[in-house]
Amino acid sequence: MKCLMLVISLALSSIFSFSFTDKIHTLKSGETSLILKAEKDTNSIFLADMTGKKLTFDDIKKRHAGKILVVDFWASWCGPCREIMPESTKLVEALKGKDIVFVYLSIDDNVEKWKKANEQEKLTDYTENYLILDYRSSRFLKEQKLTFIPRAMIFDKAGRLKVSQTIVDGMGQLGYFTKMADSPVK
Template sequence: MKNLFTFLTLILISSLCFAQDAVQFEAKIDNKNGDVLYIKDNNIIVKEIKIDDKGLFKASFSVKEGMYQMFDGAEYAQLYLKNGFDLKMTMNAAEFDETIKFEGKGSKENNYLAQEALAEEKFGYDKLLGLDEPNFNKAIEQKKNADAEKLKQAGLDAKFVELHKAGLDMNMLGLQQYYAQISANRKLNNSKAPNFDYENHAGGKTSLESLKGKYVYIDVWATWCGPCRAEIPSLKKVEEQFHGKNIAFVSISVDVDKDHEKWKAFVKEKDLGGIQLFADKNWLSDFIKAFNINSIPRFLLIDPNGIVVDADAARPSDPRLQAQLSRLLP
């Protein structure tokens, strides 16, 4: 009996230690995007949480203290997790960032992250990126100081503050690098566009010179590029909206040569419109290098005289493109 009592006591102590050395996580999600939540550390799945018969996502799992992401379908939220946390989350996935709320141990830091995500979503980054360099640098410094002061005054876990501040600094660095790229692109505006002469999916070759007299909207893409493919439905709508106007819609693939047949099949299968071209030397094509294109999708707008209107034009899914084309093509 004594041995049995000792054994049961050890089991109880072990289970208590496990519970204390783990994150207790529970989520109730209205209008959920799926029946499984994924807790990830970047691309690594830390925990897969399936919905139970009560409609809850519940799990207990150990983590290394730090920042994680919770995915509900394609939507995700940032989490701060630490062993010993007991988090209960509620959310309406139809209004994802606006409705995330946490209760329990660790809720203060995670509610802070949820509110920060909402604030960032509403922040005027387009306006910020449109500033000249001195005003951009001034605005960046003001935002960094405001974010740091807000974090300091929030009374949060010291490790969380350290990690979140590092994340903010990284985001600011990325924003500054993006601004530098945009600034370099702007310098190409109002310059003469270099010519290209590429294979046309419909047969023969097509050059930029042959399109003189029309506005030319160029989509630089590849068949393997997910964000590129995501723009296809919007591009088709824009092409339809401005059909018959003085504009040519040109898609230039930077697929490598070994994927040439894949490109041909993809264009046919997806019934892509406009002028479909295949760049020679893909990324090393002279035209691609002239516009410093090192990431895709990338969009360009050239006027009827071959002058660059916008070396970093809006995407088809961006309402600003339709507004711009409506002004140019009455």
């Protein structure tokens, strides 16, 4: 038992000392901007589109500045996600032309299953459809406690997270989203 505890404590101390030593080395060499950049990067969500092109969620927010973002988290293996997807896509169609963008983010581990589910759910028609590459390690997703799907987050026109736990399940929400889209940026 003592031997096991010794091994565990040595392992933990080496992990923590490596990280700490690395940061001190960076600070000593005057590269504080690298630390700040790394911390900013870890607060983002890293994505890939259907062609494999990589980007971040921040890229999407910048591209759609001034619009509401409805971010729908799902996966090919999630029965409830797949069940509500047709209603969600009807809502997207009904809101075309409004200042609102629906972004579909999958937490799939298997790229081929994700692509197949995209075709089955007709999500290939939507440009804002991505695979999350780092959902298990994304600091933002951990802070938001993304522990269940289906789930949606809503960002206002200024890019601020307004609703962090909801479900986009269809046309019953048309009035709500229309009102949001028609409201001015605050």
